[in-house]
Amino acid sequence: MAVSLALPLQTAEPLFTAASLLTPPLSALSYRPLRRRNFCFPPPPSPSLLRVKSKPNEAEAIPLAYTFTEFKQLLLPVIDRNPYLTDGTKQATSTIAALAKKYGAEVTVVVIDEKERETLSEHDTQLASIRWHLAEGGFQEFKLLERLGGGNKPTAIIGEVADEMNMDLVVLSMEAIHSKHVDANLLAEFIPCPVLLLPL
Template sequence: MELSLCRTVVTTPQLPRLGFGLSLLCYPRCTLRRTSHRLNRFQFSARRPSLRHITVPKATTETSSPAEGTGLYKKLLLPVIDRNPYLSEGTRQAAATTIDLAKKYGAEITVLVIDENPKESINDHDLRIQNIRWHLSQGGFEEFALLESLGEGKLPAAIIGEIADDLNLDLVVLSMESIHSKYVDGNLLPEFVPCPIMLLPL
């Protein structure tokens, strides 16, 4: 996949009342030239990630102003890369921010679980999924899309980019903890991800 990308930085005043001191890295959509056939774009090392659950989320929000529920972001991606079955502080922060944005803009949430070394016990894996569901349900999202990429042999940045492109997502929400812990290479994100990325400070 060959990309021609440029980068700008948009600060938090465009995202009022979130209170996280965020920076938003914008990688605008550009012309993409691919060598593989369209039907193969979802295949990471010869198989498609398993789609566990797809529904349109319904947020339980209070009365909104006319500006809310419409706007910038309609499809959000929350990558979960750390292997902590109880979710790391950075992942929990990213989940909370994704929920806030989804409520504000009436957006759908897709959770992408990436594990390139899936040798953990089934109990740990199930516990991670349960905790993801719990955190989103606490924010009012009982239903959401859940994708898993397990042992695909691809770079996490490439997997995130493929999913963001195939699902035509509007925003990826990711904690800087994932970069500092070397779960994902921050230098590769602008090369693979065709939509804005919100990086949350630790």
């Protein structure tokens, strides 16, 4: 039995070419233009700033006003012989009166002179001047001591009175040092409490 096969007719052009197999038609491709996008990246976070504050010393942390409130016993030495007081003594008197009035302290005045009382003709006038200047500062009540004669140095007498009466502060004008009545080198040795030296 014979079998016949029907072969396709030969055509001038092939049905499929290598280009048509490898490259899809243009209609199959969809062209979409790319949009330009701006990407904004945030700046890198800056490192946190750490502020370091040094801890003050205990002496610096205490306010000056608080220090004066601890001074309850104030000593005012009067060394000059002027019956109406010198400018330095007036300054020390007004300063100690203001401190005592503001911080509730007590004032003790010690009058020092190497001569005896009988030889000081204007001694009472000087005491009246001290009372007047303290009253002008708003402070009228105070203790009065006299260290007259004896030949002791004023610096040693101030230290002795400050020690015996447990003084917290001595108020003194620099005038007493410039006039050689008080030896500045002996202040730290004889006086057991702080000394407030007032400039001229």
